[in-house]
Amino acid sequence: MPRLTTGVASRHATAIAQPRPLALAKAAEAEPARALPTPVEPLLKWAGGKSKLMPELMARLPSTRQWTGGYFEPFIGGAAVFLNLLPKRAVLSDVNAELVHLYTIVRDQPEALIADLHRHTYERQYYYGVRALDPTTLDPIERASRMVFLNRTCFNGLW
Numbered sequence: 001m002p003r004l005t006t007g008v009a010s011r012h013a014t015a016i017a018q019p020r021p022l023a024l025a026k027a028a029e030a031e032p033a034r035a036l037p038t039p040v041e042p043l044l045k046w047a048g049g050k051s052k053l054m055p056e057l058m059a060r061l062p063s064t065r066q067w068t069g070g071y072f073e074p075f076i077g078g079a080a081v082f083l084n085l086l087p088k089r090a091v092l093s094d095v096n097a098e099l100v101h102l103y104t105i106v107r108d109q110p111e112a113l114i115a116d117l118h119r120h121t122y123e124r125q126y127y128y129g130v131r132a133l134d135p136t137t138l139d140p141i142e143r144a145s146r147m148v149f150l151n152r153t154c155f156n157g158l159w
Contacts, residue, residue: 039084044151046078054084098147105144116145
């Protein structure tokens with residue numbers, strides 16, 4: 001299962017969906033991850049997303065200040081829980097390698113992703129053309145941008 005690490009957790013992550021290890025985590029020697037001041041809305045629409053349940057979930061979860069370890073998310077999806085908890089250290093994983101790739105780009109190159117998202121147009125033929133592309137043939141930023149574009153322009157996050 002591909003996974004993404006934040007903070008000082010790990011330098012490498014393995015991908016069950018791929019035959020060889022997939023190094024996703026940036027080396028973070030002694031520097032903890034930057035903490036965001038307030039919870040962030042999920043970037044993606046995701047089937048089974050927890051955004052609407054967040055007030056109820058947050059009322060039942062302990063404060064991250066009480067945690068001694070880190071946050072481990074086996075099914076990151078839209079990342080609503082992670083983005084509301086904002087832990088200092090986290091391991092985010094999912095069997096969907098495109099999803100993990102996207103969050104890696106969001107962590108490491110957010111400005112480049114935002115710039116690339118501006119090139120997309122909201123037209124039917126363009127959408128189907130982007131959907132038909134093989135993501136493994138795209139450069140990393142285009143690949144992540146494709147994921148966001150398809151997710152935000154399709155029906156209910158499914159394409």
